[in-house]
Amino acid sequence: MTTLQWSEDMGVEMAQMDATHQECVALLQAVQGADDARLMAAWERLLAHTEAHFAEEDRWMQATRFAAGNCHSQQHQQVLNIMRDGTERARKGRLVELRLMAAELAVWLPQHIDAMDAGLAHHLRQVGYDPATGHIAHPEALPHEPLQGWGGASGLGEGDAPVAGQVAGCSDKKMGCNA
Template sequence: MPALEWSDALSLDLPLMDDTHREFVDLLGVVERSADDAVIPAWRTLVDHTQVHFDQEDRWMRETRFAAGNCHSVQHKVVLDVMREGLKRAEDGDIELLRMMAGELAQWFPQHAQSMDAGLALHLRRCGHDPATGTVLNPDALPTAEISGCGSASCTPHEPVGEHSAA
């Protein structure tokens, strides 16, 4: 049984984001179940998916006035860098490292999804952002200045994301 399985607790009521997250969880499970000779290709698939996944969310943030260096995007970069480093080390023979990293990702992901991604999803719904097209249907709900935080309540405690000020 994988360390992380999709559940309603991970759903953010944003279908495209939820579908991408479900795929991440499924691919992470493939890594965990893979035999030693299949774990590196499974990890590569997970890294490729995660790059597209994070690029997608980073694009949504740019389309709705998140600052380029916001902590959500920075976390995406750090996680991908660590995943790529794990791949290099596994290719040099340290396959057990990928198994350990898969377990760590299974613990990290729910926290990330339920804080940073939940804040982003709320922001996207408030401004009427269509994740598929990038269209903002309610531009008056966009903040007047770029959001420098991640969008989660813990990062921006005083003003909800989507209000007309920088968070």
């Protein structure tokens, strides 16, 4: 199994988002390197981080008129549901399933950053959104209608965003994305 490594290529030119992604990679590395005795604790740290990480991005999307039910937010929910399910399975002694999920997350995360988070970061820069204060410097650049689909202002259309395995899984049929 290959351990995910942070690289500058994964950056989205938004310091706060990049720092969160770097932390996520480090926590995922800890899961991948944990022995059985430390696996649950490492996984629970990753899960707590991921819950906060996704909630933060979802708040940014709502503040800048991404639709509440867009595919980006829906993908966040699906990944969290899978991770929580993995936690329950591991508590029943099925640790190998967490290891498989960690391997899947190591494939999914860079694709999610590239396909969805890069589009969100672009949109946030366009509207001049300050994640620390919530201030929007260019309200005139906000979309008139909430953005739908994969990444909104990134220009990705339906079917343009790559996804990986069961962890990603966002499609118009499965997740209610725009057809």
